[in-house]
Every structure is written in structure tokens, then in C-alpha cells.
Amino acid sequence: MDPCEAEVVRLLADLVIEGGRTLSELAEELNSRGIPTRNGRRWTAVNLYGRLQSAAFFGEAVFRRSDRQWGGHCTRLGGDGHPLHGETVVIPLPPVLPAHRVHAFQEALATLTRQRRNPIRAYPLTGRIHGQCGRPYVGCFRSKDEIRTYRCSGWNTADPCGCVFLPADHVEEQVARHINGLLASMPVRSRPTLSTSSQAQTQLRRHRERVAFLERIVAQCAEELDDLRRREQHNRVIAAAMRQLQAEQRAFERILAHAQDWLSELEDLCDREARCTAVLEAAAPDIRSLSPSEQRRLIELMGVRVDIVDPHFPVPRGNEVLDDPMA
Structure with missing residues (x-):
């Protein structure tokens, strides 16, 4: 080198x-x-x-x-x-x-990961809230106060819009109540469905078969190497065969490691889809039982849009409960 x-x-x-x-x-x-x-x-x-x-x-x-x-x-x-x-x-x-x-x-x-500092999955309403200026809100962590908020993207323009900051926990709670009520009012057959759920299950089944196939190949390489090592006489041909077989084994082990990582991701995806489907089919649906990323999945599926109708809506402090500023 x-x-x-x-x-x-x-x-x-x-x-x-x-x-x-x-x-x-x-x-x-x-x-x-x-x-x-x-x-x-x-x-x-x-x-x-x-x-x-x-x-x-x-x-x-x-x-x-x-x-x-x-x-x-x-x-x-x-x-x-x-x-x-x-x-x-x-x-x-x-x-x-x-x-x-x-x-x-x-x-x-x-x-080592490549996660963003404030990943979108932590703010399920990013892009779904719109202020008086018409621009969408994005998730924002206020390090000074150590609270999660939503901030209008108009604040980053040359002429800041001045739209109010929204406390994330309070807004997400209010939106979850609206969505739960909407889903409960609909017959189960009329509720939105996840079109990718069956596709993910098919991919998962096929990839499990691929991983099992690769595991058999790696095991077969190990067995053949053991057989070669047990031979009483070692010559150049056997030594060359062992080196080649070891190289193949390492290559297949690397492929298997990537395949297992992908399998883990597919299993996580199917688990998330199953949890979302369970909420959609529940007699008393409650999206608050889902993770923020799963909530965002349903929010996008339902095309939820939140508009701020009170431009002077105050930010709640502590456990203070305020009127709903959204429509």
C-alpha cells in the first residue's frame, strides 16, 4: 500500500x-x-x-x-x-x-451511525402544522429550556414571520386526540390501510430464506475446511485449496453479515407495520401507544394537516392546560 x-x-x-x-x-x-x-x-x-x-x-x-x-x-x-x-x-x-x-x-x-442531530422521527408533526404565514412548522429542540417545540420555518427567512413557537408534547397530545376520535367514528373497514404491510411480509419471508441459504454455505465451507485439515498429508494442492476456501468463507461471512443486518431491518419494519395496523383496526384506537415514527406513519397515511387559528396562542408552562388553538 x-x-x-x-x-x-x-x-x-x-x-x-x-x-x-x-x-x-x-x-x-x-x-x-x-x-x-x-x-x-x-x-x-x-x-x-x-x-x-x-x-x-x-x-x-x-x-x-x-x-x-x-x-x-x-x-x-x-x-x-x-x-x-x-x-x-x-x-x-x-x-x-x-x-x-x-x-x-x-x-x-x-x-458508528449517520443519524441527524434532531431526526424527523422525534417530531411526528413536522411539515403537518401550518402557521398564519402559511409555511410549515418543523421540530426544534430548545437547548436553553431543554424542551421539544415546533417552530415555523418562516423564522429562517430574511423577513421572519413571527409565528408562535408550539410546545411539542402539548400539540402532539391534542392532535392524537383528534385522530383517535376520527378513527373511532369510522367503521373499521372504512379506515385507512397500510398497503406496504403485505409486501413487507413477503420480503421478510424471502430474505429469511436467503439468510438461511447463506448460513448453509458458510457452514459447508467450515466443514470442508475441517476435512482438509484432518488429512494426514498436506501438499501444495491441498494448501492452495484451503487458502481459496478460506477466502470464499470470509467473503460469504461478510455477505451473510450484511444480509443479517438487512433481515433485522425488515423484521423491525414488519413489527412497526403490525403495531400500526393493530391501532387502525382497534375498537378504541389510540395512536399514543405508538412510537413517534409510527405516529408519523399514520399521520401521513391520513393526510393530517394542522392549522394554527389563534396567532396569539400562549405557550403552556409546566402542567398548565390551555384551550385548543388548532383546527
Whole structure:
């Protein structure tokens, strides 16, 4: 490996292991140090994430990778999951990182996320509330008061609109009551339905079959390696076969790890869809039993819009209960 690139690999490993930064912040750190990508471009969270998956961090170069089926330069696979134009080739490289640093890097990388500071899922009414100026409200955490609020997007314009800030808990409670009442007044068959629920179940079933298939392949590789190790005589042919089989096993293990992550996401999706469906079909529906992201799913499904009709509506303090300012 080029000495300069090796230095970048070591620096990235140090920054990831150190923790406390998002991918965007890590990318900005590299840019501020004047370190470009291989193509001379600026680092972003997207291209940095791809670089951190590089085999260079693990002391190897891999050709015809079958575990990287996204982005550009993908290896074409056949129906059996093997590369069409030759098997995967793994070439050991002089290790850039010692073994204990590789392990620490893998653990730190597993916990690294690209979540936004104030993710939309924490504010189910973002974009659904409209003030007197007609612009939508967005979720906003007021760190000074440590409270969740909704703020009109007109505040960010050259001529701020002056629309009132809304306490998130109070507004969400009021909207939930309106939605619960609306759903309860409708026959179950007339209520909205989640069209993706059956599709998600089909995807989940198929992907479970894929994961089971990959698990069998990995187990088969392990069995074949054990058989080769138990042979009394080892020659060059057997040694070469073992190296190739070990490379295939590592590749399939990486594919399996990605497939298991995807399976976990599909299972979470199906669980969320099931909880939303249960609320929609309940005799006494209550969307407050759902998480903020699940509430947002139903709010968008029902096309809910909240309009502020009282421009002088005061913000409640503590447990103070105020009249409903919305329609």
C-alpha cells in the first residue's frame, strides 16, 4: 500500500476508535486537514462510509468482491451468488494496523451511525402544522429550556414571520386526540390501510430464506475446511485449496453479515407495520401507544394537516392546560 494512503488508514482508524463523532464530522475533520479522497475530492459522509468498509483496514486486497453489491464497480454475480468472471481473489497485504487495533476498529465502526442531530422521527408533526404565514412548522429542540417545540420555518427567512413557537408534547397530545376520535367514528373497514404491510411480509419471508441459504454455505465451507485439515498429508494442492476456501468463507461471512443486518431491518419494519395496523383496526384506537415514527406513519397515511387559528396562542408552562388553538 502507498505510504501516504497507509497514513490515512491509520488516521481514520484512530478517529473512529476515539469515537464521539458522526460520519459527517469525521469527513469534515479530514477536509479541514487538507486530506482529499483518492480522486482528489472532498470527503462526505457517503464516500467516507464506503472507504471505511475497505479491505485495506483488515490487511488484504480483494478482487471480484461478492459482498459489495451497491454503488459503482460492482462484481457481477451468477444465480449461485458466485462472480461470473472468476472466483473472488484475496491477496494478503502487509498489515497497516496491528491485530488489536483492527478488532477495536471493527467494534467502533459497528456503533458508528449517520443519524441527524434532531431526526424527523422525534417530531411526528413536522411539515403537518401550518402557521398564519402559511409555511410549515418543523421540530426544534430548545437547548436553553431543554424542551421539544415546533417552530415555523418562516423564522429562517430574511423577513421572519413571527409565528408562535408550539410546545411539542402539548400539540402532539391534542392532535392524537383528534385522530383517535376520527378513527373511532369510522367503521373499521372504512379506515385507512397500510398497503406496504403485505409486501413487507413477503420480503421478510424471502430474505429469511436467503439468510438461511447463506448460513448453509458458510457452514459447508467450515466443514470442508475441517476435512482438509484432518488429512494426514498436506501438499501444495491441498494448501492452495484451503487458502481459496478460506477466502470464499470470509467473503460469504461478510455477505451473510450484511444480509443479517438487512433481515433485522425488515423484521423491525414488519413489527412497526403490525403495531400500526393493530391501532387502525382497534375498537378504541389510540395512536399514543405508538412510537413517534409510527405516529408519523399514520399521520401521513391520513393526510393530517394542522392549522394554527389563534396567532396569539400562549405557550403552556409546566402542567398548565390551555384551550385548543388548532383546527
